[in-house]
Amino acid sequence: MSKTLHNGLEILELLAQYPHGLSLSEISDALGLHRTVAHRLVRTLEAHRLCRRDDHKRISLGTGLVTLAESVEQDLRTLARPVLEELADAVEATAHLVVRESADTVRAMMVIEPRHSDVHIAFRPGQVHPLDRGSAGLAILASMPPRPEERPEVQRARTRGYAVSTGEVVSTTIGISAAVPYRPGGTQAAVGVSVFDASDEERVGAAVLAAAGRLAELLG
The missing domain is CATH 1.10.10.10 (Winged helix-like DNA-binding domain superfamily/Winged helix DNA-binding domain)
Incomplete structure (x- = not known):
């Protein structure tokens, strides 16, 4: 090196x-x-x-x-923006696109805040986190074959289609994410939202899962 x-x-x-x-x-x-x-x-x-x-x-x-940076995953960012905007407005929470950057890290590539909400979470894109911490990384792991000693949250995400984490990336914040169905040769990614309250987890999880599926369709 x-x-x-x-x-x-x-x-x-x-x-x-x-x-x-x-x-x-x-x-x-x-x-x-x-x-x-x-x-x-x-x-x-x-x-x-x-x-x-x-x-x-x-x-x-x-x-x-x-x-x-302009050429980095240009297609992914361009196609993801309207999907994230629709998701953020639908659940009135900050939506994000997270990509796998290395064997053990993920990076927030895009963050979209809702246009109409009383209060929401804000953070900058570009933040890097361990793959096994936070809902986005857990969702990406759940899209892969089971591994020895994986977290129970990964197993649950594999069953229901989306991952949930609490306070692992931002304290007091709940993350709900779903992996974007993997494209051969493409980037592993997850779509998700950051919320303060997960009492409506199933509705939000369904919206996140639908958004991830829509992005996969747009990517072809």
């Missing part, structure tokens, strides 16, 4: 957690890098527009990342 590339990517991942930026010293201290090394890496990232400095010399993510 390239240590230099690894350190540069660590800087980008760190900056993603601080939308208002960090100073060079803060980056250096957070990652345990010599200030000279951090400076050289930041200058390289700046040259590729992956990060930028403001008038106060604080460093934040750059617009070049937008260009790189």
Whole structure:
């Protein structure tokens, strides 16, 4: 593994957690890098527009990342948006599309808030979580063959078609998700909602399951 590339990517991942930026010293201290090394890496990232400095010399993510991200699962994001919007409005809760990113992690690719609700949960897309924590990851695991020592929640999700988790990603929040039927060569993904109250779990679960099926149809 390239240590230099690894350190540069660590800087980008760190900056993603601080939308208002960090100073060079803060980056250096957070990652345990010599200030000279951090400076050289930041200058390289700046040259590729992956990060930028403001008038106060604080460093934040750059617009070049937008260009790189535009082509990532473009079809999936384009087709998922209207499905998530319809789901969010139907259950009056924040809807999300989560994709499997690695062997043991998932990432929130898209988050859609309802247009009409008294109160709802808000969080940013891009968050990464363990595959076996949270309803989306559990739903994806349930779409796969059974594995030894898998969680009971995965087994229940495999039976009813959707997974439920409480407080595993955001405290006091209940997640209800269903896996998007897998396409050969495609990304493993799940559609879900985040709610405060699961007293209407069956209705919400049915809506989530229907949304996942609709997205699968659109993806062909």
